[in-house]
Amino acid sequence: MNAIVKTDFQIPGVKKIHTGKVRDIYEVEGKDLLVVIATDRISAFDVVLPVGIPFKGSVLNEVAFDFLGKAEAAGICDTWIVNKIHPMVTVGRKVKPFAIEMIVRGYLTGSLWREYNKGVRQICGLTLPDGMEEFEMFEMPIVTPTTKAENGHDENISPEEIVAQGLATKEEYEEMENVAIQLFDMGTEVAYKKGLILVDTKYEFGKTDCGEIILIDELHTPDSSRYWYEDSYWTAKTPRSLDKEFVRQWLISQGFKGEKNQQMPEFTKEFVEEISERYLELYDNIMGEKLVKTDYSLEEIEAAIKDFIEGMEEVEHPKTD
Ligand SMILES: Nc1ncnc2c1ncn2[C@@H]1O[C@H](COP(=O)(O)OP(=O)(O)O)[C@@H](O)[C@H]1O
Ligand SMILES: [Mg+2]
Known part of the structure; x- marks a missing residue:
């Protein structure tokens, strides 16, 4: 199992403008368009944890995209989304x-x-x-x-x-x-x-x-x-949660609350797998189907972004011959 915790794509016309706790944000230059990659990073107490969680990026991107579509379909509000170009990547409008x-x-x-x-x-x-x-x-x-x-x-x-x-x-x-x-x-x-x-x-x-x-x-x-x-x-006395609350609770039990100078506890391989399983469990529950577990490579994600940009250019400058 692989986890993507960092991207550094060099694609002409596409510039990285922000590294969030979880997402890497690129801008399509001159277009007010964002290419947002949901990485496998995880944060708790506003701190990025030193491990990547396999499949987490896909879970987040897919669930968000699905709900954003539902919000629009229900006529509740307009949203930033334009297109999901890869299971971990959404393109959408850049706004303030x-x-x-x-x-x-x-x-x-x-x-x-x-x-x-x-x-x-x-x-x-x-x-x-x-x-x-x-x-x-x-x-x-x-x-x-x-x-x-x-x-x-x-x-x-x-x-x-x-x-x-x-x-x-x-x-x-x-x-x-x-x-x-x-x-x-x-x-x-x-x-x-x-x-x-x-x-x-x-x-x-x-x-x-x-x-x-x-x-x-x-x-x-x-x-x-x-x-x-x-x-x-x-x-139950405590409702069973399906979010990352158990990660926060585990960190607290290890004496970590995201305060300055606190030592980050060690994450075992088993615990990382357990976190991954929880994200997949939420996906299965909310989407009503199993996520096909796929180890995406950086090359594939980069190719998806390049395809999108090329497709966009073709629409704007169609070949006439
Ligand atoms: N359509 C958009 N236009 C401008 N900024 C956006 C848009 N969608 C998301 N963002 C910003 O991009 C960032 C998303 O990355 P994330 O990893 O969630 O960051 P954070 O560490 O701030 O939570 C957030 O700061 C969010 O406000
Ligand atoms: Mg955020």
């Missing part, structure tokens, strides 16, 4: 991202539960009711936006502060909030039919040159979302 992440939560868990348990009731301009228990469902899904930090951790922020800081206008924020709730409802419905609960997730939006707000980045993937098995929610 809003510097916030829209987090929608259906249940009290994770970092919000830790805050709540300490007595915090005010969050992102909302007041949470007293007496809630861990994993309890909110009456209605709540939106808890965060800042999008270049480096380090994202911070909670209220809609008022977002507007005051000029991160979005009131109208823009309201539109994003409204779309985020609709997306969450759509994701919840898809998950529910597969015996899963979409617990919480994050959305990112960007603005086109014409001022249209579109959905960017990934959608309802196991990196951006928490999923629980629905049956375990009712039967």
Whole structure:
């Protein structure tokens, strides 16, 4: 099993502009088009871990592409996607991202539960009711936006502060909030039919040159979302999760929380395989079919990008002979 953790393609007209925690972003020069490669990198606590997870990139790219298509088909919002040119690569519109992440939560868990348990009731301009228990469902899904930090951790922020800081206008924020709730409802419905609960997730939006707000980045993937098995929610003390929460828990058990100067624990081959299996399990569940496990090579991915660029040039400059 192979894992792709780094790309460095030298393709004329295509330039690498950003290395995210998980994705490598290339730009088609002069076109406002992005070529986004979902690599097999994995991050936790905003730190890229020193291992690659086989098939993770394909799982993320395929699941995101499928959900982005569903969002458009349902008429919820326009998205950045143009084409999936390889199981690990999507081409789409480059837009100006809003510097916030829209987090929608259906249940009290994770970092919000830790805050709540300490007595915090005010969050992102909302007041949470007293007496809630861990994993309890909110009456209605709540939106808890965060800042999008270049480096380090994202911070909670209220809609008022977002507007005051000029991160979005009131109208823009309201539109994003409204779309985020609709997306969450759509994701919840898809998950529910597969015996899963979409617990919480994050959305990112960007603005086109014409001022249209579109959905960017990934959608309802196991990196951006928490999923629980629905049956375990009712039967188990802790719902069985299908996302990377168990990786975070393992890191914590090894004394690592992503803080500065903390030693990164050793990942065994077996543990990496287990993580890979979890991503595949989520894919199988949410897509209703097994992912065909394929070890893609860097050469194949590069060839797919070159084919796409050549195809694009042919459309623009058709051969007349
Ligand atoms: N259509 C788009 N236009 C501009 N930026 C985008 C678009 N889609 C995704 N991005 C940005 O590309 C990056 C995706 O790479 P990722 O590895 O997820 O990065 P991060 O470490 O920021 O999570 C994110 O910073 C995201 O905001
Ligand atoms: Mg990301």
